Amino acid sequence: MEYFIQQLINGLTLGSIYGLIAIGYTMVYGIIGMINFAHGDVFMIGAFIALIVFLVLTTVFYSIPVALALLIMMIVAMLLTSLYNWTIEKVAYRPLRGSFRLAPLITAIGMSIALSNFVQVAQGPRNKPIPPLVGRVYEIGGVVISLKQIIIVAVTAVLLTLFWYLVNKTALGRAQRACEQDRKMAALLGIDVDRTISITFIMGASLAAVAGTLFLMYYGVIVFSDGFVPGVKAFTAAVLGGIGSIPGAVLGGLLIGFIESMWSAYFSIDYKDVAAFSILAIVLIFMPSGILGRPEVEKV
Amino acid sequence: MAPNALLDVRNVETYYGNIRALNGVDVSVNQGEIVALIGANGAGKSTLMMTIFGSPRARSGQIVFDGTDITQMPTHEIARLRIAQSPEGRRIFPRMTVLENLQMGASLDKLKFFDEDVEKVFTLFPRLKERINQRGGTLSGGEQQMLSIGRALMARPRLLLLDEPSLGLAPLIVKGIFDAIRELNRTQGLTVFLVEQNAFGALKLATRGYVMVNGSVTMSGTGKDLLADPEVRAAYLEGGRH
Ligand SMILES: Nc1ncnc2c1ncn2[C@@H]1O[C@H](COP(=O)(O)OP(=O)(O)OP(=O)(O)O)[C@@H](O)[C@H]1O
Ligand SMILES: [Mg+2]
Numbered sequence: 128m129e130y131f132i133q134q135l136i137n138g139l140t141l142g143s144i145y146g147l148i149a150i151g152y153t154m155v156y157g158i159i160g161m162i163n164f165a166h167g168d169v170f171m172i173g174a175f176i177a178l179i180v181f182l183v184l185t186t187v188f189y190s191i192p193v194a195l196a197l198l199i200m201m202i203v204a205m206l207l208t209s210l211y212n213w214t215i216e217k218v219a220y221r222p223l224r225g226s227f228r229l230a231p232l233i234t235a236i237g238m239s240i241a242l243s244n245f246v247q248v249a250q251g252p253r254n255k256p257i258p259p260l261v262g263r264v265y266e267i268g269g270v271v272i273s274l275k276q277i278i279i280v281a282v283t284a285v286l287l288t289l290f291w292y293l294v295n296k297t298a299l300g301r302a303q304r305a306c307e308q309d310r311k312m313a314a315l316l317g318i319d320v321d322r323t324i325s326i327t328f329i330m331g332a333s334l335a336a337v338a339g340t341l342f343l344m345y346y347g348v349i350v351f352s353d354g355f356v357p358g359v360k361a362f363t364a365a366v367l368g369g370i371g372s373i374p375g376a377v378l379g380g381l382l383i384g385f386i387e388s389m390w391s392a393y394f395s396i397d398y399k400d401v402a403a404f405s406i407l408a409i410v411l412i413f414m415p416s417g418i419l420g421r422p423e424v425e426k427v
Numbered sequence: 428m429a430p431n432a433l434l435d436v437r438n439v440e441t442y443y444g445n446i447r448a449l450n451g452v453d454v455s456v457n458q459g460e461i462v463a464l465i466g467a468n469g470a471g472k473s474t475l476m477m478t479i480f481g482s483p484r485a486r487s488g489q490i491v492f493d494g495t496d497i498t499q500m501p502t503h504e505i506a507r508l509r510i511a512q513s514p515e516g517r518r519i520f521p522r523m524t525v526l527e528n529l530q531m532g533a534s535l536d537k538l539k540f541f542d543e544d545v546e547k548v549f550t551l552f553p554r555l556k557e558r559i560n561q562r563g564g565t566l567s568g569g570e571q572q573m574l575s576i577g578r579a580l581m582a583r584p585r586l587l588l589l590d591e592p593s594l595g596l597a598p599l600i601v602k603g604i605f606d607a608i609r610e611l612n613r614t615q616g617l618t619v620f621l622v623e624q625n626a627f628g629a630l631k632l633a634t635r636g637y638v639m640v641n642g643s644v645t646m647s648g649t650g651k652d653l654l655a656d657p658e659v660r661a662a663y664l665e666g667g668r669h
Contacts, residue, residue, distance in 0.1 A: 305531050308523065316578075317535045
């Protein structure tokens with residue numbers, strides 16, 4: 128039983144990170160109907176920015192409190208990663224809007240390769256480690272919870288709450304949903320659609336940057352190719368939860384996290400990715416639009 | 428072509444790919460007028476309404492609103508000049524509630540006059556008030572039509588474009604809408620440009636009217652004159668009064 132709860136906690140931690148990344152996939156898909164394959168690499172860039180900020184901070188200030196350092200890493204990573212994603216959308220995707228459907232998808236794959244190669248050249252091809260930032264662990268009735276895990280889950284919960292509020296209760300969120308549902312009509316009502324799309328990329332990148340910072344803190348290491356596997360898993364999470372649905376992305380992220388940790392615990396760690404993708408395939412056979420995918424009950 | 432027209436469409440041509448849908452259209456709407464546009468299916472009426480918003484964009488000609496050339500202006504900036512449209516197909520946001528759809532209509536003023544204006548819309552369409560938390564996509568066709576018009580009114584428009592406001596509505600509601608348009612026009616000086624299949628009702632309501640055939644305006648005049656015109660009667664009125 129303890130072992131099971133332990134895996135649940137590990138799954139929740141992983142799932143939080145996947146969920147944060149998955150929102151970026153699902154929102155961009157929702158608003159422009161495109162899978163932004165570069166999003167995993169945007170996450171990786173977020174982690175690298177956090178790493179660089181960490182190195183700068185520890186060089187400049189000899190002993191900076193860890194909590195403050197993490198906060199600064201997170202905020203700078205959010206800002207700069209957003210700038211990256213904003214630029215990518217503007218120079219690579221926007222000019223192709225309205226051209227044939229596959230064009231932005233192919234560009235996104237190209238962008239993904241370009242970003243990871245850029246980081247490989249700029250930061251070198253080897254793992255970049257940081258010293259353990261948060262080491263404390265708690266033991267409650269045989270279950271070990273690390274402070275890192277608590278931070279990850281808490282930060283995710285706070286961000287998701289803020290994010291939920293932004294999307295559902297503010298004029299900006301309303302404009303985003305309007306663009307998602309009918310871009311032409313949104314423009315007829317005075318909404319600047321291009322600007323709203325830019326903001327969506329910025330929001331997705333911010334969450335990915337937080338995920339990147341948390342990932343770096345959790346594993347203590349980052350490498351240029353780290354955008355790929357978490358990216359694909361977060362994408363899987365978005366599809367599993369129902370692409371286009373924000374709660375679905377979070378739910379999908381948690382499910383993938385749970386499946387992965389349970390599978391590694393009870394079966395073979397080597398096949399944990401296969402397990403996640405198999406479940407995706409099975410769910411999609413029975414629920415083609417994902418778990419919380421759009422129910423098609425609307426009149427047109 | 429009045430020199431002081433609020434909206435002036437001059438010799439506009441619009442294409443869908445290689446197909447020409449508007450063929451040198453001239454239309455003008457003066458401040459305070461109700462102008463009706465009638466014509467057969469596929470004549471290009473909805474295309475004209477959307478071309479005014481630059482979507483699709485006119486390939487040639489000029490569109491001027493209150494002295495400003497809007498021919499090449501981005502669609503959302505045209506809307507910000509306070510032109511509102513209840514477009515063909517209603518285009519309700521399906522996964523937003525009735526309330527949110529109305530809030531979208533009031534985006535330009537950041538909801539500053541929302542409470543005041545929404546009451547007016549509810550007085551016009553009490554049905555919407557009953558359905559306030561229902562998702563737009565699940566409303567009946569007529570309710571969606573009311574919501575589309577209500578949403579356009581929420582923008583406090585200087586020019587209101589209505590593409591077939593009577594479509595799918597029960598005769599009593601149609602009468603209500605036409606009365607409401609007349610009332611808004613009379614009391615607030617709202618300028619209205621509307622497309623109608625219900626040519627009789629529209630021409631009775633309108634100060635002036637235009638008849639469109641195959642992407643060209645073939646006839647224009649006061650509502651009364653057009654109603655009396657034998658050609659108009661034969662093509663659009665006989666056999667289908669209301
Ligand atoms: N998106 C489009 N692509 C290609 N052709 C189009 C498009 N929209 C309209 N058309 C064509 O342009 C012409 C004018 O269409 P439009 O919708 O303006 O007619 P309408 O007068 O509004 O007709 P109705 O009374 O049936 O609404 C039609 O021949 C139509 O088939
Ligand atoms: Mg039409």
